[in-house]
Structure formats: structure tokens, C-alpha cells
Amino acid sequence: MQKRKIKDFFGKILAEIFVDKYNCIVCDAELQERSKYGLCPQCKAKLDFVDKNICKKCGRLQLNEADYCLTCQEHKRHFEFARSCAVYEDVAKEIVRGIKFGGKKYFAKYMANYLVEKYQSAFDGVNIDLVVPVPLSKKKKVDRGFNQSWEIAKRFASAVDLTACDGVVVKIKDTQEQAKLGGKEREENILKAFEVKRPEAVENKSILIIDDVMTTGSTSSEIARVLKKAKAKEVYVFTFASTRYRVEEPTE
Ligand SMILES: [Zn+2]
Numbered sequence: 160m161q162k163r164k165i166k167d168f169f170g171k172i173l174a175e176i177f178v179d180k181y182n183c184i185v186c187d188a189e190l191q192e193r194s195k196y197g198l199c200p201q202c203k204a205k206l207d208f209v210d211k212n213i214c215k216k217c218g219r220l221q222l223n224e225a226d227y228c229l230t231c232q233e234h235k236r237h238f239e240f241a242r243s244c245a246v247y248e249d250v251a252k253e254i255v256r257g258i259k260f261g262g263k264k265y266f267a268k269y270m271a272n273y274l275v276e277k278y279q280s281a282f283d284g285v286n287i288d289l290v291v292p293v294p295l296s297k298k299k300k301v302d303r304g305f306n307q308s309w310e311i312a313k314r315f316a317s318a319v320d321l322t323a324c325d326g327v328v329v330k331i332k333d334t335q336e337q338a339k340l341g342g343k344e345r346e347e348n349i350l351k352a353f354e355v356k357r358p359e360a361v362e363n364k365s366i367l368i369i370d371d372v373m374t375t376g377s378t379s380s381e382i383a384r385v386l387k388k389a390k391a392k393e394v395y396v397f398t399f400a401s402t403r404y405r406v407e408e409p410t411e
Pocket residue numbers: 183184185186187188198199200201202203
């Protein structure tokens with residue numbers, strides 16, 4: 160048993176160092192050269208970027224050219240605005256599932272590279288003081304072994320020369336997986352789930368929340384709400400992926 164554990168341990172280290180360097184992280188095709196994004200050209204082409212027709216508030220892709228999606232029109236968002244790199248479908252979905260449920264922690268550096276690439280254009284004119292990840296509950300963190308949002312956040316922050324800090328906001332309630340719930344249930348599920356542990360770190364600061372994926376935005380909005388309550392000046396959200404806005408979710 161002990162031997163197996165040691166083998167697993169070294170296997171993981173080797174995977175971190177080597178495996179992802181020359182194979183596409185999604186389809187496993189051999190890469191001609193090391194890719195900053197870990198993807199072969201075919202998979203990269205399938206990654207749908209979020210650029211035009213986005214909701215100016217939550218940053219999600221919309222079917223029409225309206226300034227704001229219905230959810231943002233009808234509900235209070237506690238963040239200034241949110242932006243993301245890719246649509247949560249196909250390749251982007253596989254990447255998120257890989258890091259979240261497949262234990263592929265090393266995906267974080269590739270995801271962070273997308274954030275780095277988009278940061279300047281998405282947050283032009285915004286001065287961020289502090290980068291924080293969406294926290295996991297203690298139990299979830301133990302089960303998964305790491306918080307994927309923190310893994311992405313710290314790599315992104317160091318690349319763009321920002322300060323990232325874990326543990327500023329903590330999750331005090333072990334909520335159900337948001338993806339399994341409807342809009343209204345999500346809101347109730349997430350209520351009182353977060354707490355600012357270090358209010359002195361956020362007071363009068365502009366905070367950037369990092370996450371792997373944004374679905375309806377209720378989690379980020381709730382974190383923004385507690386940050387603002389702790390006197391944060393402004394709160395922004397930046398995620399690797401976000402779901403396409405769908406008309407059937409206006410209950411959020
Ligand atoms: Zn591929």
C-alpha cells in the first residue's frame with residue numbers, strides 16, 4: 160500500500176513535469192512543440208472565445224446584441240463587471256472538468272495563460288489591488304486536494320504582476336454543486352456561504368475574483384456582496400470560461 164502511494168506520488172510529479180508538455184491536454188495528440196495553452200491546433204480552434212455580443216455586466220455570450228442579459232437586467236449584481244475567456248462548451252468544458260473532477264492540477268497554468276492573454280483588453284483602465292480565488296469549503300478542498308481557482312489565480316497574478324491572496328474569503332457552508340440546481344435554488348444555496356476572514360486586506364481595495372467557470376454568476380455576486388460589506392471599493396470577476404446566456408434561466 161505504502162509502495163503504491165509512493166508510486167502515485169512520483170507519478171503525479173512526473174505528470175506535472177513531463178506529460179502535459181508534448182501532448183494535447185484534451186485529445187492527447189502529440190504536439191510538435193510545447194504549447195502555452197496545452198492544446199493541439201485542432202482543439203485550440205474548437206475553443207470558442209467570448210468576445211462579441213457579450214453582456215456588459217456578467218460578460219457572458221448572448222444570442223443578441225443587447226447591452227445586458229435578462230439576468231443582469233432583472234437582478235442585482237454585486238460585482239462591477241465580469242469577463243471570461245472561453246464559452247463553457249466543448250474544449251473549454253473538457254479542460255474545466257479535467258482540473259475539477261480529473262485531478263489535473265497542472266491544467267491551471269494553461270488556463271491562467273488564457274487569462275493573462277485577455278487581461279489587458281478585458282480590464283483596461285481598471286486598477287486591481289488584490290486577486291482572490293473563489294474559495295472551496297474545507298471538505299471539498301480535502302476531497303479534491305486543491306482549489307482549482309487558487310491554482311489559476313496565483314499563476315495568473317504572478318504573470319501580470321498582481322498580488323494574489325488565498326484565505327481572504329472563505330466558504331463556511333458546504334453547498335450543493337451549483338450546476339445541479341436551478342436559478343432560484345442557486346441563490347438560496349449560496350446565501351451565507353461565504354465570509355471575509357481578513358477584512359483589513361480588502362478595505363478600500365479593488366478586488367479581482369478568479370474562478371474556473373461562471374454559470375449564472377450567483378456565486379461571484381455573493382462573494383462580491385460580502386467583500387463590499389467588508390468595505391471593498393470595487394469587485395471584478397475574471398473566469399476561464401462562462402456559460403452562454405440562455406433565455407430559460409431568468410429565474411436566477
Ligand atoms: Zn487536441
